Amino acid sequence: MSDNSPENRRAIAWRISVYFAALFVVPGIHLPFFSVWLQSRGLSPTEISVILASGILLRLVAGPMAAHAVDRNGRRRQAIIVLTWLSLAFYTLLGWTEGFWPMLGIWLLHTAAWGPIAPFSENIAVLASTRHNLQYGRLRLWGSLSFLVTAYLAGLWLKGRDDNWIFILLLIGMLGLALGSHLLPDLRLPLNRPRIAGAPAMRLMRSPLFLAFLGANACLQASHAMFYTFGTLHWRSQGLSDAQIGFLWAEGVLAEVILFAVGQRVAQHVGGVGLLALAALGGAIRWSFTAFTGDFSVLVALNLLHAATFGCAHLGAMRLLAGGVDPDASASAQSLYSAANSALLAAGTLAVGPLFAAFGGLAYLAMLPLSLGGGLCVLLLWRQRSGLQFVTPAA
Numbered sequence: 001m002s003d004n005s006p007e008n009r010r011a012i013a014w015r016i017s018v019y020f021a022a023l024f025v026v027p028g029i030h031l032p033f034f035s036v037w038l039q040s041r042g043l044s045p046t047e048i049s050v051i052l053a054s055g056i057l058l059r060l061v062a063g064p065m066a067a068h069a070v071d072r073n074g075r076r077r078q079a080i081i082v083l084t085w086l087s088l089a090f091y092t093l094l095g096w097t098e099g100f101w102p103m104l105g106i107w108l109l110h111t112a113a114w115g116p117i118a119p120f121s122e123n124i125a126v127l128a129s130t131r132h133n134l135q136y137g138r139l140r141l142w143g144s145l146s147f148l149v150t151a152y153l154a155g156l157w158l159k160g161r162d163d164n165w166i167f168i169l170l171l172i173g174m175l176g177l178a179l180g181s182h183l184l185p186d187l188r189l190p191l192n193r194p195r196i197a198g199a200p201a202m203r204l205m206r207s208p209l210f211l212a213f214l215g216a217n218a219c220l221q222a223s224h225a226m227f228y229t230f231g232t233l234h235w236r237s238q239g240l241s242d243a244q245i246g247f248l249w250a251e252g253v254l255a256e257v258i259l260f261a262v263g264q265r266v267a268q269h270v271g272g273v274g275l276l277a278l279a280a281l282g283g284a285i286r287w288s289f290t291a292f293t294g295d296f297s298v299l300v301a302l303n304l305l306h307a308a309t310f311g312c313a314h315l316g317a318m319r320l321l322a323g324g325v326d327p328d329a330s331a332s333a334q335s336l337y338s339a340a341n342s343a344l345l346a347a348g349t350l351a352v353g354p355l356f357a358a359f360g361g362l363a364y365l366a367m368l369p370l371s372l373g374g375g376l377c378v379l380l381l382w383r384q385r386s387g388l389q390f391v392t393p394a395a
Helices: 006-023 025-040 045-073 076-094 100-114 117-132 136-158 164-183 200-205 208-222 225-237 242-290 296-303 306-324 327-382
Strands: none
Touching (some): 025 164, 045 076, 045 117, 045 200, 045 327, 076 164, 117 327, 136 164, 136 242, 136 306, 208 242, 208 306, 208 327, 242 327
16 A cells, blocks of 8 residues: 555544544543632632643643654654653542642643643644645544534533542543554654754744744634633533533534634635634634623624634644644644743633632633734734745755
8 A cells, every 4th residue: 555545545534533533532621621620629710720821831841842852753653642641640640639739730740741742643633634635624623523522511411410520531531542642643754855954943933924923823822711711610600501511612613613624715715824814803703792791692603703713723823834834843833833822821821810700701801902912913924924934944
């Protein structure tokens, strides 16, 4: 079977799709319900913000350090396998830990292993899409679909049950991910190809266009800080049931899944930079209205904009990374992208704890400047939107 035969392409697409489905079971439970579990362990809103934000900040170090090694040795699959099993081990310890400081320590160990997994996974999917002529969006949509189904079913399962079931469900999800990581294809680059001179991360960070790209995506992703951290707690305070909350999380991602399915056509019309612009516009609308409503029917309409605020931003970023970065720097570029997102998301997460405690749902208004800031960074990329190149290998 040749490397690019139809049979091999289908096999690679299937393996990556199944892995993405396993990967997104974890955030499908974590994002809507993990803060609820932390609250059930006696932590305050500020302590919850600190735990979640500190883990996000740790990705700033863990991701790029691991990416530098992976760009040099090319062992992306092996790195993911080791990291998923380590993250499972540390997360298991968290369930038997009491008190803010011990929980923070174990959470940081878990996050150090967990942090590089998502960017390395995306890196494999982008490389496979380029090398085997696959559509990235159709690989990634299985992750979003998994998130959708998991969030909805978890909401139904948790209704009327003890909050400790949140931890148990997450443990099962992480075990499934660790097993699923062995399905990933082993994609390595030819040894005799031109390579990036010096540290790829340093070359990238000297590119003004890449810095504008990081700024745009960091702002757009950080605008979800209130939604990710206190969305469920806020909706509970508004009288929504866990089943309704699970539906809202899942329904927003359904719009994202549809976008990923047709994303190739959308991107051909507006391009990667155009997708980022749509994300900025969607965020300005979504957060402005979410701050003032607890009506379920209105929230159903607003959550469809998740296809713009997250889906367009992510699909646009992956398209720009695939075309603008040489494969030898791809893991570093992916990790810097993830680290920049994590840095601003951590700051936003820290900020929304006191804001939510003081103002409740009006804390969503603090997300509006982030969407607008992302739009300003997009303007810096607009003139170079055709054939955007961040860094290429040395001759």
